[in-house]
Amino acid sequence: MTVLLDGVRLEEAAARVSLFDRGFQYGDGLFETLAVVAGRPLFWEAHFARLQRSARLLGLPMAAEALWRQEAEAAIDPAVPRQVLKLMLSRGVGSRGYGPSGQETATRVVYTSPWPGYLESHWRRGIVARHCRTPLLGGAAFATLKTLNRLNQVLARQELTGSGADEGLMTDTGGHLREGTFTNLFWVRAGQVETPRLDFAGIPGIMRGEIIAWLRQRGQRVVEVDATAAVLDEASECFVSNSLIGIWPVRAVGDKAWPDAPGPVSRHLLAWLETLSLA
Template structure:
């Protein structure tokens, strides 16, 4: 693991208040995957928070140090230091840090599918931050602490009104009545870069739906730009009681293949 540009001063607003953004980018032999989507989301985040956007050459500088194979680049951009309490500085001087780490995807989850569960925690509704990958991720931390069963790969999150939003670290997709769907993210949640790329290539409807939509689904998937797509084969409630089960089928593999082409991952064999 390699870190760029040292640590954080104690008065950094990202460390003190979560006042910043981050991107987690998969690199293959030094080349970033879905780079345009990552930059576009970072631009949206900078605009929403009022943080100056770094030059692309600054953001791309770590790529030369990545080396061969699969590597994950984590970029962290904060507002920097300054201001008084919560009041931000009038002319922020952003601070950019980065980290490189070798990566091995969980291929067994591609092949075999995963078991997931509902979380008790509910995401707060805040449209001003919806879709952004900001540094305030305590809700995700608390949700992930709800289970320690290694057989459970992810937890699903609803907002405070009971609408499906996402998993703790992945976006959620399903097919219902022959139509691909994903939760609408205009109230909370992270608009993942793989999600955005797939929506550009496939007809995926953004919907408002509760957990009952998954019970009616023909197939369910989780995905992000690092892990790829995991088919869901079992869904539990927050107490670990099974609610639904799916058998892997060509339907699961077709959607997975679309995502894996974007990431350079092996295409799954039809089931």
């Protein structure tokens, strides 16, 4: 692992932020997670643009992209075939209380970590998912940002312990499907690809956006919808996505099974993602 804290390279054991950093105190910050293949961060432009947009919305000061890119390149080991790059930004050290003073100096963290040891079968045979009881909270602008406060997802993810499920699907307080605990969700119904609308709650993932664009460029109809979990009973296939896994086909959610997973759309996407070394 290579860590740069405000541009200073540190050993992992020495990589610490202040107890009074607002990222630690309140989750007052943002992050991006990127796949790095052969020394190149995939979809850097889209990830950084989202970080910038989110920082503007939260009023977080942002260093120039050139500095972030320089630090990312310093953290990446070009000899490693695949690794994970994380960008983190907090409002920085502040005084007690929720309200920032406006005098804080942002904390910037860039680090790399080893590639996750996901099972090959997750791509080839698909995963098992389950529905989470923990609702996905929404209704505020920050609910669709990758903030440092992920307690909603942490609690949902805890439900998977001992369940045999690889991912959990979350619904909002109205019962509408929105996303997985760390993935975006897609299914195929009546010949079209559908994915939950995420303007109320949930994170519009970078890989989600790339998948939508890639499919549409090839003539596949992709629609964002509001739907309850019952919609999966009508689906001919289902898959989840994020920037590290690409996609995982889903072979079962609760009592609903897709024994022939991966389905045709999933296989089409997996072939593309193999060219990016993500499948």
